[in-house]
Amino acid sequence: MKANMQQKDITLIIGVSDTLLDSENNSEISAAIHSWYALAQMGRTEAIPWILNLVDNYDFDSLYDNDFPAIFKLIGHNAIWVLKEYIHNDINLIDSRSYAIEGLSSLGKSNESYIDECVAILLTDFISKPSDSELIGIAISNLIDFQAIESIDVIENAFKDNYVDINICVDLEDVEIAFGLRAKRSTPRPRYNSEFFSQPQVRTAPKDPCPCGICSC
Secondary structure (H helix, E strand, O other): OOOOOOHHHHHHHHHHHHHHHOOOOHHHHHHHHHHHHHHHHOOOOOHHHHHHHHHHOOOOHHHHHHHHHHHHHHHOOHHHHHHHHHHHOOOOOHHHHHHHHHHHHHHHHHOHHHHHHHHHHHHHHHHOOOOOHHHHHHHHHHHHHHOOHHHHHHHHHHHHOOOOOOOOOOOHHHHHHHOOOOOOOOOOOOOOOHHHHHOOOOOOOOOOOOOOOOOOO
16 A cells, blocks of 8 residues: 555645534544545655644644654654754744754654664754754753753853753753752752743544544543
């Protein structure tokens, strides 16, 4: 099936999915979500930018949180470099790029053999270069999850150059504590603004779980 799938077929699936997402019918929205999984199972990396761009058009936060990592995991290793390109493309909006970072990290967390590549992208190709402070904060949060202690020098420089939004991750002292590099703070902890982590999730999943047993719709 993968070998016989042509680009025109991918375009058709994407177009139909977009139409279904505009529906208020849960069954039609579920059908759209299943099309994402179908493309992922066929390893269609060209669908990744389109899927991420949905973030800018639809308020399906809980759906993105649950399904995007699973979709990227289905695609596998080839998703890493597509996500890298998407993250670095300033044309893409902040929200969709943030999901790309989270997707990249979810791949590393799902397969130990991917970790070094994912950390290198977050560290060498991203945090070490000027970028949006919110995205750098998200990247640092994920480096903490990876316990990538080797990233501390680059992270310190990012804080020094005021590249980091501490309301997205934490400040440098708390990063050092998370890495086990210091036992306690030497200054008072800032009052972090948790607004980023408590955005309302507009769409909720139907009461009954999807019979496919794969997606979260």
